[in-house]
Each structure stands twice: as structure tokens, then as C-alpha cells.
Amino acid sequence: MTKSAAAALIRKGVNSNNIPQHWADLGCGSGIFTEAIAGLLPPHSTIMAVDVNHQSLPRTLGKNVSVQFVQADFIASEINIQALDGILMANALHFVQDKTALIQKLEKYMNDHARFLIVEYDYPQSNQWEPYPIPYTALQQLFEQLDYTQIEKISERESIYGGKMFAALISKKQLSK
DSSP: OHHHHHHHHHHSOOSSSSSOOOEETTTOOOOOHHEEEHHHHHHOOEEEEEEOOOOOSSETTTTTTEEEEEEOTTOOOOOOSSEEEEEEEESOOOOOOOOOHHHHHHHHEEEEEEEEEEESSSSOOOOOSSOOOHHHHHHHHHHTTTTTEEEEEEEEETTOOOOOEEEEEESOOOOOO
8 A cells, every 4th residue: 555545545644734633553564554644734743653563664754743652562572652542453353352452551551632544454254464353343343342433434445455444433522623
């Protein structure tokens, strides 16, 4: 996926005001979505990019957005972050078996108006690349059970692997875009 395709998928999930924001990209991989969200965030925002494998990411991306890479397993480890405005998980949630426990753990890293921005494949069959898939209907049910009130599929696109990919914006409170 290109950076521009990634940005198009998540664009509606990023607050477009001019106030700097603090985000985490969990399971950032090579940084395609880190770079995409950096191009959408206001200047002087920050992103903590987290991945279990070492990644070489630029320290500044987009419109003067600071990027800090942390090598860690966001599922099993505690990460020293707080007051996040958002958590991006692009093609990462399908590696998590106990999604409820993870979401509850991640909530303590977020501020009161924070949002989850989730990118996943919209099919239910597990495979070697997606051991615990979460199609949109299952994602919606998961977050409804955790008292989230805004769960919206904000975009979708064809996947090169067949089927569709979607991006969803999730929060406990109504968000301004």
C-alpha cells in the first residue's frame, strides 16, 4: 500500500483542527500508516510508533510531526505513554487474541476525548497472516460491549489479497472532525 492510499483510508478519522495532537501507532511495521497519519496531523503533533521488530523511521514526518519509535510488544508489554488523543492500529488488531483485555489496557493511555482508528480486513476467516480476524461487524460488537458510543466505518477499499479493507473511527464521546 502506498502512503497516499493509506492516508485516503484514514483521513476522515483524524481531527483536522490546528491543535497539536499526541498519537500512538501500535504495530507500526515499516511505517506506511505512521507516515500517512503524520501527513494528516497538525504541525507539532507527536506520534509514538510501536512495533515488536526494530524499525528505522524518520524522527520528523509530515508537517513537522515528531516521531518516536519504541521497540515493544504492545499486546504483552506496558508502554510508557499517556494522554493520547488517538491510537492507530492498522492491520494489527488481528494479531490479538484477547481484544477486550487489550482495549481496556489501552484506554488508560488515552485522554477523555481520544479515539481509536482501526484498519482491518473485512472477512472472518483466520489464516497464517490473520490469526484472530476482526471484520467490521465483530469490531462494532466488541466496542459496543465496552460502552463506546461512536463506532463508524469511515472508509473502505479493495484489498490486493481479495475482499475489502476498512477503516473505523471509534470513541466513547462524540468527536469533532
